[in-house]
Amino acid sequence: MSKAAIPSTPATPALVVDAAGSSSIWTRITNWVADNKAVAYTVGAVVIVVTSAGAIYYFNSQKGDIKRVGDLPVSDATGERADGSMRKKKKKKGKTAKKDDAQAATAALAQPPPPTIEVEQELPEVTEENVESFSAEERKTLAGKLKDAGNKAYNSKNYNDAIALYTKAILCKPDPIYYSNRAACYNAQSNWAAVIEDTTAAITLNPEYVKAINRRANAYEQTEEYSKALLDYTASCILEQFKNDNAALSVERLLKIVAETKGKKMLEGKPKRLPSPTFVTNYLQSFREKPTPEGLEDATDENTGDYYLNKGLRDIQLKTAQSYEDAANSFEKALELGVSDKYLAFAYNMRGTFRYLKGDSAEALGDITKSIEIDPSMTQSYIKRASIALENSEKEAAVQDFATAITFNAEDPDIYYHRAQLHFISFEYPEAARDYQKSIDLDRDFIYSHIQLGVTQYKQGSIASSMATFRRCQKNFENSPDVFNYYGELLLDQSKFEEAIEKFDKAIDLEKKMKPMGMNVLPLINKALAIFQWKQNYEEAEKLCQTALILDPDCDIAIATIAQLLLQQGKVAEALEYFEKAADLSRTEPEIINALSYAEATRTQLEVQERYPHLANRAMAMPRA
Template sequence: MADPVAIDVSRASPGLWDRVSTWVSENKAVAYTIAGTVVVITSAGAIYYLSGQKSSPSNATTEKRKSKKERRKEKKAAEEAQKSGISLKDEEAATTPAAPVVPKAATVEGESELPEINESTVANFSLEEKQTYSQKLKAAGNKAYGSKDYNKAIDLYGQAILLKPDPVFYSNRAAAYNAISDYEKVVEDTTAAISMNPEYIKALNRRAHAYEHLGYLSEALLDYTASCIIDSFQNEGTAQSVERLLKKVAEKKGKAILAGKKNRLPSATYVSNYLQSFRPQPLPTDLEESVELEENTGKGQLQRGLIALTKKTAEAYETASKAFKEAITLGDLGEHEAYALSMRATFLYLEGDLEKALEDLNKAIELQPSLTQAHIKRASMHLEAGDKDLAAQGFEQAIAQNKDDPDIYYHRAQLHFILGEYADAAKDYQKSIDLDREFIYAHIQLGVSQYKLGSVASSMATFRRTIKNFSQVPDVYNYYGELLIDQQKYEEAIERFETAIDLERQTKPMGAINVLPLINKALCLYQWKQDFKAAEDLCKKALILDPECDIAVATMAQLLLPQGRVTEALEFFERAAELSRTEAEVVNALSYAEATRTQLEVSEKYPQLAARLSQMEAGPGGPQMR
């Protein structure tokens, strides 16, 4: 399963991205890996997670008898063999089903007595002689290969092929070509082997390895995926190769997207959720709306931006972003310079320019160290950049400035949550509540943390109490519905989502409606009743209200997959990548796009593998559903 995303109102409802990323079913059959686990999407509408580390009890017993040094040595050898795909062991098992079984030559008898085989002499041999000499030539080639005389091995395998074209001979010669890094020849020979036996795993892995070296990453991904399916996901090395290739392909395409991408604000839903993760602050008295300021001044533009934020629409957020930037350019902000820098940093961050956002926050803190919100934002940005130590340090610096600011503890709780430290997260959420009981999101997140800790009764009690105290706030119903889905209480969840949707319509202007309850209801209807039409209609409504909502786009892709509308799903995954802000988000979206694209190719090139997956699903002791 994908790594859990922290439940943060700056992104989405709890668990939403987890489900968007993993519940989808697919009737064409596709396999890909997320965080080291092979995800198999089957026709039954379920997702299975298969470990590539299974072993029989007898194997485990044998392993225990070996020394640690022996096991390390064998593991290293196996990893190297898997990486390069050059092992020749048990190649005879890969002959085509239609080919007669030829006994394995016990020894290489009289290698010097083997006849010279070339295109002009091959016709002189009888069928029986061809069978006999081809096996002896293969054995001689294996011996040469074992002695690292790769050119000789290539010649011997080539003679065997002239006598009897066989997928094993081609694959062995490919292994020899691989050893001398002639990857074009590896592709040629493995392709010949696969044309004779489409389910020849070693040939597929060797060709994938060669494709990867040649830079043909999508082709390598396809071969590794097919190999995974054929091998019933039992080979951990191949599964890891699929994961590695998905990431490589996504990163390569992601860099191209980001290189040509202009920084822009994400959806209104995203911006609203991020901004409301901070407690609302009153405007400085000299920037209030009743105060008339010239728009061609720094203070006037700062005022204009702050007023625009209250409207919570996409257009208003664009206005605010431009105004904060203009305010810094115009200058003469006096005591508000640090505040203006903090606001410009907020929108630079939302647009995806983390580096410039941090520069502004550093300057703001230098100008006004007591501006705790700047400390909090900087710490959160360090966390997004993957530096948890700097993030923790930033929260401590904020506490040193004002230990009674409840926002500090709320956002530090997010750090704990991301790290899976749910008990510490709950403590910080409670501390935030103790300092200010009127901020609903601290109550919501406390309930979610309790749920993650396994205290379901406490979590439900927290949500019921929060609903009682904040009955007109749609978010609490939306988040509560999320947890009800997780408990498979679908009917109750639907009721909560519908309440959230109604309150959004009643309390907000059309352009400021949060579409997450619509998306959650769509997912619930799919999980509960497999009602694709109703779910798809809800997603369409969400996209009408907020066309830039990346979660709505990704959810549409997931709804289209199990209906067999794979090409449309691919378009939505690619659209989600375009809407993503950061490199990590782009790569994540493209990973699913590439998995979907691979599925299409697998279906076209290896249609028999769909049936193979169905058999795996139905067989005894099959994969366990999560």
């Protein structure tokens, strides 16, 4: 896919979702960022580094071993040169690499050992008290000799001697290389505080000293000062124009660590709440609508649980943020007061559904399991429990629940539709297509099975079949905004911008006519992306997303899209605010971590601009779409 993310469920357009229809907005945003190179240093959605480097071998006649080195002394333990750089590794695989290494070693053996560094056996004593007694030229010459002696001691792993020699060299000449070399010794001793102190001194003298920046970043990581380490590695990436794959991978690793750490703290005090009405509506619509349980509509006594169970079902029909919140409260109240035995399994199913939507998986799992225990034939409960299992990365448990549901009712089309979702997110497209078709065979009136079949065909590379499926959907479901929205996404993925926008406009018109109280805002956001990709019209794209937020203030995908548009324009501080808001709206730990990863990447870019002003222009000059 080259331009637009492809929808994976009609429950949430353009997002990869699990069998229950829940989703992560970040799948779509990550695809969009990667395709458009939106933020060069945001290492999960847009930067890919591939490097290769040669190696030099020499034979140590004293020790009789072969070492791989660069142009400076190297530590066996760390692979670092004394000036702080890492020796380069040539990436090869299998027998070819071994053969080449052996040939290189043989060639090295045939060569005389490299010339040794001649260092005076006796160097004058240098102290703080007598250093000024030497002339400037003498101090310069002496500093070089002390550094060479320090390198020799470093290579012999006599780190304390090396530290003493580098310290004297610094007294003669405060050179960033000498500080970095001494930091290499402290690094070998795991004296991280000293490493940070010396590398900071080196960076102060030379703000673009990449080796010192990388070494300090490593020390910060060792002391669990992850945000500082992330900042240094990011600066290093910018200085080296993202050609150092080790630094780039470190940024990726630290982004995850920082996001996970902050995400866990955020979850500790985060109140459980429903996501946006768009999300809730799309999730509920991923199940075929069923009639109200017989007799429940007659429950009019406000002192009974049956009344509140019925009220919750009525609240759902309004499809607004407040009505969904009312529904959640009604289902809680129903079970508190107690419902009739014939409705009990259904009541636990509905309360578990809204607890799941709030991100309270443990409580939701308890309710759904209770529902199954009361009525093992309620297949929808197995489907929803499978959703929870998938969210917890328990695929086998989900597969088992689908299989059990089929034993109770092999003719329930919802089972096959949601099992197809499981296959879809597992990239098992042939299996997904079969289940979507089975769902259609059992109920041809459920639009989302048709849509998802078309999307799966597209994913399989059968573009002609996919387009034919959507043309049939357009004809048979001419009043469905979802058909036009998804069709537009596939056209956008093919860079057919005008046709895509036409479909999005049709979807928007139908949404306004059919759902004035609870309009699905995703066609607005899709249109924004189309306009941006086609004409680079930031203003119009952002305006459409802001309109979406007026209609649905908690629409996380609109917020994340605006954040990316702001980053594209170099408005880093404003983008950070939106990313943080997106994280606050996320409902589950994985969603929060993904959102915070973007927020931390953006925050780091802002800090680079503030702390390293000389790098700001370079960061902004990195390739963009």
